[in-house]
Each structure stands twice: as structure tokens, then as C-alpha cells.
Amino acid sequence: MGKNLVFVPEWHSTNSLAMDLGQRETAGDGTVVITDNQHSGRGQRGSRWVSEPGKNLTFSVVLKPNLRPDQLFIIAQTIALGVADYVKTKTSGVKIKWPNDILVFDKKVCGILIESSLAGPVVQFVVAGIGLNVNQTEFDNPRATSLKTVTGNEFILNDELNGLLHALEVRYLQWREGFALTLRQDYHQFLYRAHEKREFKTNTHTFTGSIEQVDDQGRLAINTTQGIKLFEVKEIAFADWA
Numbered sequence: 001m002g003k004n005l006v007f008v009p010e011w012h013s014t015n016s017l018a019m020d021l022g023q024r025e026t027a028g029d030g031t032v033v034i035t036d037n038q039h040s041g042r043g044q045r046g047s048r049w050v051s052e053p054g055k056n057l058t059f060s061v062v063l064k065p066n067l068r069p070d071q072l073f074i075i076a077q078t079i080a081l082g083v084a085d086y087v088k089t090k091t092s093g094v095k096i097k098w099p100n101d102i103l104v105f106d107k108k109v110c111g112i113l114i115e116s117s118l119a120g121p122v123v124q125f126v127v128a129g130i131g132l133n134v135n136q137t138e139f140d141n142p143r144a145t146s147l148k149t150v151t152g153n154e155f156i157l158n159d160e161l162n163g164l165l166h167a168l169e170v171r172y173l174q175w176r177e178g179f180a181l182t183l184r185q186d187y188h189q190f191l192y193r194a195h196e197k198r199e200f201k202t203n204t205h206t207f208t209g210s211i212e213q214v215d216d217q218g219r220l221a222i223n224t225t226q227g228i229k230l231f232e233v234k235e236i237a238f239a240d241w242a
């Protein structure tokens with residue numbers, strides 16, 4: 001990963017650029033698109049990803065796995081695990097908040113945006129956009145943090161990029177070599193608030209339940225008073241998270 005690396009000093013969104021480049025043969029599996037200054041970063045559920053220029057890692061990886069669209073969640077899982085493994089080399093308290101936010105002690109250090117291009121019944125390519133807060137220490141969102149905030153250390157971005165890309169590659173190769181079950185188990189080891197009684201909210205109501213697991217399609221299985229219920233990403237959130 002990153003053998004083919006496209007650097008742009010500034011750009012609106014590396015995911016948008018990677019979605020354009022992904023169409024080309026020259027953008028092989030593992031191509032990385034990175035910028036120092038992303039001014040209109042995109043987040044999950046149509047949100048914005050704001051990152052102070054020159055302080056953090058904002059990049060996207062083009063992946064060309066051989067997959068059907070209904071198997072895409074394994075890629076989200078693989079990428080989240082790679083990031084979690086890497087963050088764990090810096091600090092304890094690392095969790096994956098379903099589906100793929102990386103937390104350190106209950107605060108978000110990294111956001112991941114997975115997008116894909118489909119060609120009929122197959123996935124043409126996937127773009128995994130990663131926003132890792134590294135040296136930024138002031139955030140508008142009280143739920144945000146960075147590696148510097150949690151460790152007290154200032155990091156050299158290029159070194160951290162290399163470490164992170166290596167961790168991502170290890171997990172991606174693990175998937176390519178057929179170890180999807182290991183990935184699934186390891187993802188659950190990192191899963192935030194698994195098997196804890198918690199308040200959840202949907203568009204219409206709040207309820208108490210505990211996370212049982214995440215299924216292969218990426219749905220969250222929650223044990224409720226009415227039995228196990230499955231939820232898609234847009235349908236549910238923890239009641240105490242925005």
C-alpha cells in the first residue's frame with residue numbers, strides 16, 4: 001500500500017480524487033491519494049470532516065478486491081482493524097465504534113469513509129478514506145481527540161503514514177489470503193461497548209439493549225427486550241453520541 005502514491009498539496013476531498021483515479025488501470029490496488037490540506041473533507045452520513053492543515057493524516061486508498069457488492073463490509077472491517085492495530089502501537093484504550101470509527105478512551109481519533117464503484121454484479125474498486133487526527137490538539141467537537149492529545153507526543157506525519165500503511169497492508173493481505181474469520185474475530189475484540197447494557201436511539205425512539213455482534217453485511221445485532229434485532233448504519237446510534 002502506498003507504492004503508488006499521489007500527493008496533492010491541497011484538495012477538497014481525497015476520497016473524491018481517489019474515486020476519479022480508481023477508474024484508471026494505472027491506479028492499481030493499494031494506490032494512495034494524500035493531501036496536507038483537505039478543505040472539504042467528507043464524512044459518514046453526509047457529514048463534513050474538518051482537519052487543520054498540516055497537522056493530521058487525510059488520505060484515501062484505492063483498493064481493487066475481487067468482491068460482490070454484498071461482501072463489501074469485510075473491507076470496512078479490514079481497514080478499521082488496520083487502523084486500530086496501528087493506533088494500539090501508540091496508546092491503550094483503543095476501540096472500534098461500529099461500523100468503523102476508531103476511538104481512544106471514548107473519543108474519536110480516526111474516521112473512515114468507505115465508498116465504492118460497482119460494475120454490474122461486481123465491485124470495480126473501493127476507496128477507503130482515512131482521517132487520522134495526529135498533531136491537532138483543539139477540536140470543536142468534544143468527542144474528538146488526537147494521538148498528540150492522548151500521548152503528549154508530537155509526531156512526524158510521514159513516519160506515521162508509513163506505519164499506518166504497513167498496518168493496513170498486513171490486514172489487507174490477511175483478508176486476501178483467506179483469513180476473513182480471523183479478521184471478523186479480531187474486529188469483535190475491538191468492538192466498543194459490546195455486551196454492555198446501553199441506551200440506543202433510532203429516528204423514532206430510544207431503548208436499552210446490548211450489542212451482540214456485527215454480522216457479515218455490517219448490520220449491528222442488538223439484544224433487546226424483544227429479542228435480537230438487526231440495524232443498518234443509518235438506523236441507529238448510541239443515545240449519548242451525537
Ligand code: BTN
Nearest residue numbers: 013015041042043044111129131
Ligand atoms: C467519518 O468519520 O465521518 C469519516 C471521515 C472520513 C474522513 C476522511 S479524510 C480523507 C478522506 N477524504 C474525505 O473526504 N474523507 C475521508
